[in-house]
Each structure stands twice: as C-alpha cells, then as structure tokens.
Amino acid sequence: MIVNPQLFNYRLIKGSLVIVVAVFGVLGYLKYQSIEAQNVFLQQENKLIVNELSQVLNQNEVISNENEQLVTQLETFQETNIAALDSITKLTQNLSVMSKYKTENLGLKDQLISSTYKLKKATNALHTVEQNYDQSVAQLKAQTAEISRLKDGSTSLLNLANTSYNLTANYIAVKGYETILNSRVFTTKAKKVNNIEVCFNLAADENIKAGSKVIYVQILNPENNVVADKGMVTFNEQTLIYSYKTTVEYINKHTTVCTAIEADRDDKPLKKGSYRINVFNEDHLIGSTALNLE
Template structure:
C-alpha cells in the first residue's frame, strides 16, 4: 500500500512539473509575442506619422503652387481660389486628427483628386495667359498702327491748317498808297489839305485797296486809328467788339469791294486839344486785321 501511494505522489509531481513547464513556455511565448506586437505597433505608428508628415508637406506644396499662380496670373478663375481654400481646410484636418490607416487612405485619395484638379485648372490658366499674351501683342500692334495713323493725321491736319492760314492771309484785303493828312472841310463840302494844326479840323486817311481774286467780295468794315505826337488817339473813339476783344478806333467806314482796286478815304474828327505839332501815326484795319501803317506831320 505504501508503495502504491508513493507511486501516485510521484506521478502527480511529475504532472505538475510538466504543467509548470508548459505554462513557462506559454508565458515566454506570450512575452515574445507581446514584445513583438508592441514593436510592430510602434513601428506602424511611426510609419503613419511619417505618412502624415508627407501628406502635410504635399498639401503645403500644393498651397505654395496655388499662391504663386494666383500672384503671377492677372486672369484668375474663382475655381482656383476655391481649390486653394479646400487644400487649406484639408491640411488643417490632417493636423488636427491622429494618424490611422483609414484617415491616411482617405487623405491620399483627396490629395490625388486635388492634384488632378490642380493640373486641370493650371492648364486653363496657362491657356488664358497665352490668349491674353496674344491679345496684348495684337493690341500693341493695333496701338502702333493707330499711333502712326494719328501721327499722319496730325501731320495732315497741321499741313491743312498751315494751308488754311496761308489762304486766309492771302484772302485778306491789302492796301497801297496809304497817307494821312490834316484837312479843312468847307461849308460847301470841299476838302482842302492843310498841315497847320490851328486850321485843321479833320484828319483824312486815304489808300487804295488792291485787287485780290482770293478775297471774298462784298461789304467790308474798315477802321482807322490816328495817334498824335503824345500817342493820344485822335477822333471819335469808336469801340468795336471783335473775337479777340474790344478795339477803339478814330473813325470807321463801310465799302463795297468787288475784287478790283478801290480808292478809299476816311475822315476822322479832330478836337483842337488833340492837334499838336509833330509826327502822327496812322493804322488801317480790315475787321480785326491790321492791313497798313503810315506817318504824317502837322506844323
């Protein structure tokens, strides 16, 4: 009986040793697996973080490209600005979320879509830029042609104006044989020349209008200014409004001109206090234009 009980105890101890060995092996295996799983998980997390950083860099690169394109291109599509804003929002989302396989996969898909959209938009912008450059070149050419035509037109206008001025000057009345003299007007109407100031009562200005086929025929307004030795106006001081302002004359007369020579005499009243010994100046005008000057003397 003692021997049988002893054998049973031996078998039980042996079984316990085997079980303890199995448990020890299991614990060792579990420890190895745990360590391996931890290392693998840590490695996977590092890969995810690296992938997340790579995504952030790619998004930043896309934003820079959009910024450069928006700054350089005058012709902008609203789609480019909206695309840049979507990239910025996605970058903020990447930064705010912990990296995991599902998020990384989604972010990668969105980056792929954004890159495809960027390529399409940039092709559109390049096309518009090329069209604008072509248009600018065309406008430059048109502007150059317009400037040349304007220059020619200005030159022709100056030439025409010069010709018009010459024709205008040539068409004005011209006079010869201009002379001024003191006269006495008799009661009978007879006019007697006199160069003594004490006896003169009027100044007579006589001249001949030359024939001129370029002048317009018809009634002409003629004006005379007579200045005494003290440069005082002698006569009735007739004020006439011209385009350039008011002129004051000694006397005025109307004549009918038919493009042929015409002798004209105009009388200017002379008050006694204006008649002085010395040299007098005479100016004759056709309208506002001076057409002759002369001098005469009174004793």
C-alpha cells in the first residue's frame, strides 16, 4: 500500500484546524456566558446603586427641610431673645421707677392714715350734729303740729262764720231741633239737628244770697269739643269755654231758664253720639245731663 504523504499532511492540518475551531468556539461560548453573567450582575448592581442614590437624595431633601426649620426656629429664638433682652432692660428701668413710687406710696400711706383719723373724728362730730338736728326736727314737728291744730281750729270757726251756699239746677231738659225757615222740628238725627234747646230750673234756697247770677251753659260733643263756642272765662286759674251765657235775677225761689243754642257752621253737621250739657254758676257746676243723637 502506497500512502501519499502530502494528502496525509493535508488531512492532519484539516483535523487540527477543526479541533482548534471547536476549541475556540467552546472558549468563545464560555466567554460569552461569562460576559452575560457579568452584564446581569452589573445591571443589578446599577439598580442597587440607583436606589441607594435615590434614598440618599430623599434623605438629603429631608435633612435640608429640617435644616430650614431649624434655621427658622433659630431666627425666632433670636427674635424672642432680643425681645426678652428689651423687656429685661425696660423692667430694670421700671424697677428704679417702682422703687421711687414705692417710697412715694409709703408717704401717701402715712397721709392716708392721718386723713382716716381726721375723717373718723369728723364723722363722730357729724354724728353728734345729726343727733342734735334730729332732736331739733322733732321739736319743730311738735311745734308745727300744735300750730296746725290751732290754725285748723281757727279755720273751722272762720268757715262756720262765713259758710256760703251754691245754686243747684234740679231739673235740666235738652232737645234737638231742625230749623226750617221760621219753624223748628224736633229730631234726634244728628245730621239734621242745628239747634239745641236747653231748659233748667234753679232750685229755691233761702241760704243763697239773692241777686244777679251769671249762668253759663256748656255743650260738649262726643269728641269732648265745645259746640257753639261763644268765648272763654277764667276763674282762679281755671278756664271755662261756654256755649251760652246769661244773667238771672235770683230771688230764692224756683227759677226756670230756657235758651235755644244754634250750632256754629264748623259744628255742622253734628256727629252721632252722646252730648254732655253742663250748667255753671260762675265756676261752680250746678247741673249736668246728656243728649243722645243718632
């Protein structure tokens, strides 16, 4: 058998190359696996580092906020400290003033004690004066009561000696009339009445001094206003507004007086309701009655 050395060498080289390529392939694959593992590890480490950095940043922010709060508190403390120092300074100044006032207060206290003592003496003296005054008032009241008793006795005797009697109207009649031309028609309708007739009788009384007696008739409407106002007269600061005035010669006998009183234009038409008719002898009311108009 003949072997070609050149072919053999070729095959040997080829086999060696295959082996070398296989070895490099295996080594390359292993190297690739190692690199991949390192990449995974590095990624994990990177994530851990990022997380740690994030935590550090967060802590740094918290520390920064706390630092700002501490700075603010420090500034507040400094301001409070300054205010306290000012207050202490003022207090120190006030202490000297208070010491001065305290000395003055002691002087005022002594004056107050002295004044209190004087006031007590004055009060005792005033009490004595009040007792004397009460005694004087009691004596004065007793004397006044005696004078009043004597005066009342004198007045009673004087009144008994100068007793006066007043006229009385023991009968008063009042009617309403409507005047038509020269005739009068009796009516109770307020809107028709324009003439009111008043008749009264002066009672007989022997105790009354005879002579001229001034008589006033006053008519008051439901609103207490005077109807047919004829004037005003004053007696002892009292005023009388009257509707009719006349003078009667009284001779201690029954005396009848009648008059027709015409309502004024301002009074017409008369209002519905109760009218009061008063008869006076000067300032004395001697009789009264009422007239109801529908």
